[in-house]
Amino acid sequence: MxxxxxxxxxxxxxxxxxxxxxxxxxxxxxxxxxxxxxxxxxxxxxxxxxxxxxxxxxxxxxxxxxxxxxxxxxxxxxxxxxxxxxxxxxxxxxxxxxxxxxxxxxxxxxxxxxxxxxxxxxxxxxxxxxxxxKNQVQLLKDKLHITKSRFTQVSLLPLTLEVRGVTLSGFQYPLHNATLTLGHSLGISNILLADTGTVQITSGLLLVIQSAD
The missing domain is CATH 3.40.50.10240 (Thiamin pyrophosphokinase, catalytic domain)
Structure with a gap:
């Protein structure tokens, strides 16, 4: 079943x-x-x-x-x-x-x-x-669509040493083909501007954490 x-x-x-x-x-x-x-x-x-x-x-x-x-x-x-x-x-x-x-x-x-x-x-x-x-957590290996909700902040944290090809659309702070490295805070506290946004990567594992203040 x-x-x-x-x-x-x-x-x-x-x-x-x-x-x-x-x-x-x-x-x-x-x-x-x-x-x-x-x-x-x-x-x-x-x-x-x-x-x-x-x-x-x-x-x-x-x-x-x-x-x-x-x-x-x-x-x-x-x-x-x-x-x-x-x-x-x-x-x-x-x-x-x-x-x-x-x-x-x-x-x-x-x-x-x-x-x-x-x-x-x-x-x-x-x-x-x-x-x-206060939080919603998901793990990404390719593409994730995010919809506006009570969680207003969106943070991206690598779960592997590097996450490559990070591209964001619909966000206040866009990224295009960026690399996020474990131990750095580049992906913290972004904001979704559109009703829906997209997070896309080409390699690695990325935690997508949506948070409410």
């Missing part, structure tokens, strides 16, 4: 903004506290998974009873984070898109690891976005 979109609610920072991302027909995948958050706001997870070491036994029971499908793994004998386990499962369903919510939080190591998950979706050819209250 394939799904039009899979929304993964992880245990990082969540809020009303996350619930606003839900559309009719979305498959809701709750990871630990993310599943609990959905239930607390009257949304039933289609699938809840994790080792559930970040919730109480009572909360785990609530999640198990309230979710359509439930799977608990050993908290020690596993090599992936709970979010990566959920992400791998989602990739295997071959959805139209994956949206990660609650994937960014106070743990920088977990946040960076979740950003790096975007590489897996890129390799699989499945669009993926990480969204929190």
């Amino acid at each position: 394939t799904h039009p979109r899979i929304l993964i609610f992880s245990g990082g920072h969540l809020g009303p903004w996350a619930l606003q991302e839900i559309q009719e027909g979305d498959f809701l995948l709750g990871v630990e506290g993310g599943a609990l958050y959905l239930l607390q706001h009257s949304y039933q997870p289609d699938f809840a998974l994790g080792d559930f070491d970040s919730v109480t036994p009572q909360e785990q029971t609530i999640i198990k009873q309230g979710s359509k499908k439930f799977w608990s793994c050993d908290p020690v004998n596993k090599n992936e984070t709970d979010t990566e386990l959920a992400f791998t499962w989602a990739l295997n369903q071959k959805p139209r898109e994956i949206v990660l919510l609650g994937a960014l939080g106070s743990r920088l190591d977990h946040s960076l690891a979740n950003v790096q998950l975007l590489y897996q979706s890129l390799q699989a050819g499945i669009p993926c976005r990480i969204i929190d209250e």
